[in-house]
Amino acid sequence: MTFEKLALDRIDFRDERFRISLAMKREKLERSIRMIGVVQPVTVVARGGTPVLVSGWKRAGVCRAIGLSPLPALILDELDDLRCFQRAIHENWTARDLSLVEKSHIVRKLADFGLDKPAIVREYLPLLGIPAQSAAFEKLLAVSRAAPGIKTMIEVKDMDFAAADLLTDFSPEEQEGLIPWLVPLGRNKQKEFLDDLWDVSRRESRAAGDILGSPEFLRLIASEALSPLQKAEAARVLLRDKKNPRLSSARKSFEAAARALGLPKAVRLEPPASFEDENLRISFDAATPEAFEKTAAALGKISARAEFKDLFKRPV
Amino acid sequence: MTGMPWLPEKVFVEKESQGYPLTGRILDRLAGIPVSVVHSAEEAFSDIRYSRNPVREAKKRLWLARQRGSFIKPCPCTPEHVRCGYDIINVNTGCPLDCTYCILQDYLANPLVTVFVNVEDLRLEMDSYLSRKEGRVVRMGTGELGDSLALDHLTGYSLELAGMIGGRKNVYLELKTKTAGIRNIRKLDPSGNIIVSWSLNSIRAADEEEHGAPSVEDRIRAASLVSAEGFPVGFHFDPILHYPGWEEDYRAIVSRLFQAVSPRRIAWISLGSLRFPPSLKKTIRSRFPQSKASTAEFIKGRDGKCRYFSSVRIELYRKFLEWIRSSGGGAVAVYLCMESDFVWKETLEKNKGERKPREISFPLSLQRKGRACVWSR
Numbered sequence: 204m205t206f207e208k209l210a211l212d213r214i215d216f217r218d219e220r221f222r223i224s225l226a227m228k229r230e231k232l233e234r235s236i237r238m239i240g241v242v243q244p245v246t247v248v249a250r251g252g253t254p255v256l257v258s259g260w261k262r263a264g265v266c267r268a269i270g271l272s273p274l275p276a277l278i279l280d281e282l283d284d285l286r287c288f289q290r291a292i293h294e295n296w297t298a299r300d301l302s303l304v305e306k307s308h309i310v311r312k313l314a315d316f317g318l319d320k321p322a323i324v325r326e327y328l329p330l331l332g333i334p335a336q337s338a339a340f341e342k343l344l345a346v347s348r349a350a351p352g353i354k355t356m357i358e359v360k361d362m363d364f365a366a367a368d369l370l371t372d373f374s375p376e377e378q379e380g381l382i383p384w385l386v387p388l389g390r391n392k393q394k395e396f397l398d399d400l401w402d403v404s405r406r407e408s409r410a411a412g413d414i415l416g417s418p419e420f421l422r423l424i425a426s427e428a429l430s431p432l433q434k435a436e437a438a439r440v441l442l443r444d445k446k447n448p449r450l451s452s453a454r455k456s457f458e459a460a461a462r463a464l465g466l467p468k469a470v471r472l473e474p475p476a477s478f479e480d481e482n483l484r485i486s487f488d489a490a491t492p493e494a495f496e497k498t499a500a501a502l503g504k505i506s507a508r509a510e511f512k513d514l515f516k517r518p519v
Numbered sequence: 520m521t522g523m524p525w526l527p528e529k530v531f532v533e534k535e536s537q538g539y540p541l542t543g544r545i546l547d548r549l550a551g552i553p554v555s556v557v558h559s560a561e562e563a564f565s566d567i568r569y570s571r572n573p574v575r576e577a578k579k580r581l582w583l584a585r586q587r588g589s590f591i592k593p594c595p596c597t598p599e600h601v602r603c604g605y606d607i608i609n610v611n612t613g614c615p616l617d618c619t620y621c622i623l624q625d626y627l628a629n630p631l632v633t634v635f636v637n638v639e640d641l642r643l644e645m646d647s648y649l650s651r652k653e654g655r656v657v658r659m660g661t662g663e664l665g666d667s668l669a670l671d672h673l674t675g676y677s678l679e680l681a682g683m684i685g686g687r688k689n690v691y692l693e694l695k696t697k698t699a700g701i702r703n704i705r706k707l708d709p710s711g712n713i714i715v716s717w718s719l720n721s722i723r724a725a726d727e728e729e730h731g732a733p734s735v736e737d738r739i740r741a742a743s744l745v746s747a748e749g750f751p752v753g754f755h756f757d758p759i760l761h762y763p764g765w766e767e768d769y770r771a772i773v774s775r776l777f778q779a780v781s782p783r784r785i786a787w788i789s790l791g792s793l794r795f796p797p798s799l800k801k802t803i804r805s806r807f808p809q810s811k812a813s814t815a816e817f818i819k820g821r822d823g824k825c826r827y828f829s830s831v832r833i834e835l836y837r838k839f840l841e842w843i844r845s846s847g848g849g850a851v852a853v854y855l856c857m858e859s860d861f862v863w864k865e866t867l868e869k870n871k872g873e874r875k876p877r878e879i880s881f882p883l884s885l886q887r888k889g890r891a892c893v894w895s896r
Contacts, residue, residue, distance in 0.1 A: 320569055321568070321569040324569040325569065336569075337568075337569045337570060337571055337572075337573060338805045340569070341571070368801075372804065372808070401804070401814070402813075402814035402815075403814075405810075405811055405814040406811055406814040406815065446816060447816045447818075448816060449816055449828040449830065449831065450816065450818055450828060453828075476819070477818035477819050477820070477828075478818070478828070478829060479818060479819075479820055479821050479826075479829060479859065479861075480821060480859075480861075481861075517829060517861065518828075518829065518830045519829070519830050519833055519865055
């Protein structure tokens, strides 16, 4: 391995065989390079007589963008692509958090470079924080093959493995159709949306696109009053109610009955969890003993009513 | 597996288990099938661990090893639900059948079809265990972590176990299966305290979700044969699946069951609706993407498991009870598996005439705080 100052135009940037980083955000790096230059040399290796980048894609990319050349480079004399790539993995892995799409590229490239699946699953998935399972390996391959729009969403929304796992269960066409619904939602709600959509789709033997193309969802899309987040949120609730009609109906009935009681404003009344046990949760805050007595007295009156007692009956 | 007895593609023998008589008998019965002697289950599984479907691959392998812990354990049941008082005998773990909803997919660290070969250790443990239980009713069985009869043509464990409990009238040994592997059973004396039981489902549920299992009709036919020879038989409608058309499908099976088997021979029928730990859902989805079993509406039960909404469970059980009673099973003991007090009460206590405990000895072991948990008319 040697060190040299390498002119940018000598590097073959089209050869991305060792590339891991997607370089979507590099403002901070650009600012640093403008201020002080490239601190950490990039790594290159000659292929076909031309240097190709092993690591340092973001640094080299910034240098190209701002016209800074030459840049410090370590020149490897390694002939084996797999060994070069393993070096790139370790350099990236120790330096920063890898995104899920980057992890998927690592796994695909390791396989492309000839490392066998058991070795990837056993040695690299734990390194990447992914369960060392064959199914997880297949899922990462599916992410690596996803359409650019899907990869961008996974990257921008910082989707985790569990969410991408759910997403890639859908066909590539279905995945594209999910983008507008998923982008506004946070991670947990994305997972809930995907999980419920899958279940409803399987249960009703309908394609996801068919469900999301039904009038109730189309009305949401067409709404001018709702923001993208509100639309996605409303769609998530629609799906949840479709997935869980009984629980949803029981909750709505409970809430309607609770409202009809005219409880004091300070009182919160929650149904039993999943309606599996008897315990209602009744709570209230009181700032003074007088406020406490007033609310307790009001509750005492309400508790004598038949409608209140009915709240304790579980759906049968 | 369907109607044919299961045969492994490879046999792995734990090095220390080579000298056991049962190892020898099994290997004799599997002459011609490749055998490797290894040190651990991990070693026997290592080359398939990262295959596309390791659980399925593991079902093609037989692992012969020693039971290092206790063979006999109380049924763990499930927290916050009515307990069954049953004892489990673990002579084998893992199962060659591949039911979509099977908890063993997630539960067992070793997914190989495993037979424990240290029968003498079991015999000693059984003697000691049963002598401590003298005078008390004991219900025990092998069908918890594996099918009781799916490997019986290789192991002969049904005969061994029958010999171990023979003559003890306070002990009921249940052999629970989805197979039709009754050859060894028919060699036994139908003494009354060996109960062969079948896990049944609707034809549709069995076709879609119970991969590799014999048809429901084959199971009922096997039950009919065994009961005709004088054995008491049991049936477990578990897991009952709730899907459009369930009522018609399950009614037909209950009706078919009572056509084929005399109610007088039925020791008990248990009912249990689909439940599973949330983690299993991911496994089902990954291994069986076509399965609809885990896509129904589920709530989180008090034990943390996914269960049908209580009103659905009550409806399922009430219907079953109605069909059982109206099909000639008026006196048959029926119990619920892993259910809550509330569902028990709504299903059974509130049904007219379902309060009287059956007056045979085994329900005594199901008593909980003085309330019998098995009802019959």
